[in-house]
Amino acid sequence: MTVGPRSRLHELILANEFVVTAELPTTDSADPSSVHEVADVLKGYVDAVNCTDNSTAHPHIAPLAAAHLLIDRGIEAIQQFACRDRNRLALQADLLGAAALGVRNVCLMTGDDVIAGDHPEAKPIYDVDSVHLLRIARIMRDDGTYLSGRALTGPPSFLIGAVENPFAPPQEFRPMRLGKKIEAGAEFVQTQICFNVPAMRLFMARTGDLGLLGRVPVIGGVFVMRSARAARYLRDSVPGLDVPEDVVQRIEAASPDRQAEVGVQIAVEIVQQLREIDGVGGVHLMAIKNEEGLLRVIEEAGLLPRPSVTSSSIAS
Amino acid sequence: MTRARLDRRPAASAAPPRGLLRRSVLALERRVKEDLWDCRMCGQCILHSTGLSCPMRCPKNLRNGPCGGVLQDGHCEVLPDQMCVWVQAWRSSTKLPIWRHEMRHIQKPVDWRLQETSSWENLFTRRDGHAPKAWREHVGTGSPRS
Numbered sequence: 001m002t003v004g005p006r007s008r009l010h011e012l013i014l015a016n017e018f019v020v021t022a023e024l025p026t027t028d029s030a031d032p033s034s035v036h037e038v039a040d041v042l043k044g045y046v047d048a049v050n051c052t053d054n055s056t057a058h059p060h061i062a063p064l065a066a067a068h069l070l071i072d073r074g075i076e077a078i079q080q081f082a083c084r085d086r087n088r089l090a091l092q093a094d095l096l097g098a099a100a101l102g103v104r105n106v107c108l109m110t111g112d113d114v115i116a117g118d119h120p121e122a123k124p125i126y127d128v129d130s131v132h133l134l135r136i137a138r139i140m141r142d143d144g145t146y147l148s149g150r151a152l153t154g155p156p157s158f159l160i161g162a163v164e165n166p167f168a169p170p171q172e173f174r175p176m177r178l179g180k181k182i183e184a185g186a187e188f189v190q191t192q193i194c195f196n197v198p199a200m201r202l203f204m205a206r207t208g209d210l211g212l213l214g215r216v217p218v219i220g221g222v223f224v225m226r227s228a229r230a231a232r233y234l235r236d237s238v239p240g241l242d243v244p245e246d247v248v249q250r251i252e253a254a255s256p257d258r259q260a261e262v263g264v265q266i267a268v269e270i271v272q273q274l275r276e277i278d279g280v281g282g283v284h285l286m287a288i289k290n291e292e293g294l295l296r297v298i299e300e301a302g303l304l305p306r307p308s309v310t311s312s313s314i315a316s
Numbered sequence: 317m318t319r320a321r322l323d324r325r326p327a328a329s330a331a332p333p334r335g336l337l338r339r340s341v342l343a344l345e346r347r348v349k350e351d352l353w354d355c356r357m358c359g360q361c362i363l364h365s366t367g368l369s370c371p372m373r374c375p376k377n378l379r380n381g382p383c384g385g386v387l388q389d390g391h392c393e394v395l396p397d398q399m400c401v402w403v404q405a406w407r408s409s410t411k412l413p414i415w416r417h418e419m420r421h422i423q424k425p426v427d428w429r430l431q432e433t434s435s436w437e438n439l440f441t442r443r444d445g446h447a448p449k450a451w452r453e454h455v456g457t458g459s460p461r462s
Contacts, residue, residue, distance in 0.1 A: 013460045084376075088425065110376055110383045113394045124324065124376070131380035132425045138458070139450045147425075149449030159460065165384030170406035176420050177381040184422055187460040192384050215459050239385035239393035 006159040007104030008076045009048045011309045013188060013217050018275060019282030020303050021078060021190065021219060022046045022294060024070070026060040032069050035061070039073035041291050045298045047306055048076040048105060050190070050284070054085060056238075057117025064098050071102045078161065079103045082111025087127035088136065092146055095137055099156030107161035107190060108133040116239065131184045134162055138185030162186035164218075166203030167196055167242035175206040182215050190284045193221040193234070195266075196242045197273045204279045217281025220274040224287040224294050225263035228252040264296050271301040322375050322395055325356045328432030342434040359430030360444040365418035366402075367409030374401040379423040382406075424451055 005011035012019050022042060027034040042049060049070055051063035067077035079098050081091060098106065110130045114122045128136065136147050137160050144155040162181040166174050178189060194200050200220060207213055225231050228251045235243035247266060254262040267285075274280050283303075287294040298304060333339050349355030349370075353363060356372035362379065363370060371379050375394040382402035385393035390403040409419045424447040430438060438444035 010460060110378065112385060113375060115375075115394050116385075126324075126377045127428070128425045129376070129378045129380050131422055134458070135422070135451065135454060138456065139454050142456060143450055143454055145450045147448045147450050149453070160458065163384060165386075168382070168384055168386040169388070169390040169400065170382065170386075170403050173381065173402075173406045173419065180380055180420065180422055182459065183457045185456075185458040187458050217460070239387055240383075242388060 003157070005309075006157050007048070008309050009078070009105050009188070010159045012047055012307060013281065015307070015309075016281075017047075017307050018303070019047045019217065019219060020045070020298060020306065021048045021050060021282065021284045023050045023052060023284070023286045024066055025287075025289070025291070026052060026055055026058075027066070028060055030061075035066050035069035036073055038291065039070050039075045041295070043073065043075060044306060045295055045304070046075075046285070047282075048078050050078045050080055050107060053080040053082040053111065054117075055112070057084065057112045057114050057119070059119070064094060064101065064103070067098065067103050068101050076105065077103055078105040078107050080107045080109065081133065082109055083126055083128055083130060083133055084111035084114065084124055087125055088132075088147060091128070091133060092136065092140065095140060095158075096152070096156060099158055103158060105159045105161060106137060107163065108137060108186075109163045112239075130162065131180050134160060134181055134184040134186050159187050160185055161188040161190060163190050163192070165192035165240050167192060167194070167199050168240040171199070171203070172206070174203060175210055175212065178207060178218075179210050179212055182212060186216055188217050188219060188281070190219045191221045192240055193223040193238075193286060194270060194274065195223075195234075195247050196244050197270060197277075199242060200274065200280075201277055204277050207279060213279040218279055219282040219284045220270075220277075220280050221284045221286060222267050222270050222274070222297070224267045224285060224290055224297050225251060225259075226287070226290040226293060227256070227259045227263070228254075230263070230288065260290070260293055263290075264293050264300065267293075267297045268301045271297060271303070323356070324375055324377070325358070325372065326428055326431055329429050330359075330431070330433050333434070333437070338434070338437060341437055345434050345436050357432050357435075358426060359433035359435050359438050360427060361435035361439075362423055364415045365421060365423065367405040367407065367412060367419065369401050369405035369408060371401060371405070377426065378402065379426065381419075424448075
């Protein structure tokens with residue numbers, strides 16, 4: 001069945017545009033302006049913004065609320081769903097609710113373990129895994145039912161995304177896992193932060209060997225570092241990241257007042273190298289308290305202006 | 317905080333089996349599989365699809381492959397002193413003479429009602445083959461162009 005574009009992001013993907021997404025800095029405020037302010041900064045620089053789901057297992061503003069506040073400001077949201085905190089009932093309820101509140105893209109993942117967060121004593125859920133959740137979302141959207149088979153009276157129409165980490169062991173299996181996620185229903189994939197471009201090339205080559213190249217756009221994660229401290233934090237404290245020593249040394253070699261500049265340069269270079277890899281369909285930018293650096297990367301990597309789309313054709 | 321062993325399996329919800337035969341099967345399965353594979357008695361065994369590495373030992377109960385948090389040395393992010401269950405699964409699956417390709421099969425969601433029941437009995441009675449209705453009937457795969 002052919003439908004119109006499900007979202008602005010979908011329309012850009014169909015037009016083979018190199019897409020730019022960014023992560024919304026987590027907020028811990030009940031004041032809606034905490035999201036609105038970031039939205040106004042990012043507007044015009046990115047095609048869609050990810051609303052994380054209790055990232056690194058720390059509670060933050062609910063992603064559904066954040067997504068809704070972004071949409072209020074005319075920014076397209078990608079709402080993330082982690083399997084860590086909710087069982088299959090709650091996940092389906094929230095998927096439906098997100099669609100009802102105007103969320104047009106969802107991104108489904110396992111989630112960092114509670115042990116990594118500030119509530120390590122919490123009970124983790126993990127009722128279903130990310131592959132299950134992808135298929136559940138497809139069932140709701142395409143078959144118009146819950147997992148149980150009970151009918152929805154109005155199915156959602158969102159675009160469904162997944163994540164993958166090309167840089168974590170077992171690296172040879174990662175492309176097959178991507179294949180499982182595509183088979184389960186993923187329509188775009190956002191990757192973990194890339195500092196090791198050769199590893200990304202290898203991942204994409206293996207993906208090609210499996211015949212998966214071009215099936216879904218792989219949106220490469222890029223982090224904009226503000227200091228050498230950030231580089232060391234990513235290397236030492238974020239499980240699953242591969243931060244090569246030369247990256248850390250390069251930013252450490254700069255004087256403290258120049259480190260943010262070097263962080264931007266490194267990110268710009270990675271964006272440009274990712275863009276050359278066959279099958280990479282965009283970049284997903286992340287930063288911690290460094291929106292200025294993030295905007296500079298988008299500008300200096302030549303990603304502006306962002307293409308406009310005819311939003312009237314988007315399916316409702 | 318690291319722990320040598322982290323067991324997150326839920327409590328059994330099924331009543332213990334009745335009859336000597338059923339109880340013997342359960343006791344035998346538990347004895348053999350707990351000793352050999354640190355089996356967690358989920359009652360819906362997929363060991364042959366996972367390189368004989370029990371996926372329920374994964375602290376996230378993942379049935380379809382590793383999470384993104386595997387450390388660079390192949391260890392688990394939750395239990396850093398232990399190898400990731402799925403790194404072990406991948407390595408040993410490549411050595412299996414058969415079932416090797418089953419690592420690529422999509423596994424259905426866990427039926428938590430089967431915890432602490434015998435997967436051998438469930439295989440025989442086909443109870444472990446049950447998947448939610450919509451899961452069974454769904455066809456189609458992902459691609460933004462389909």
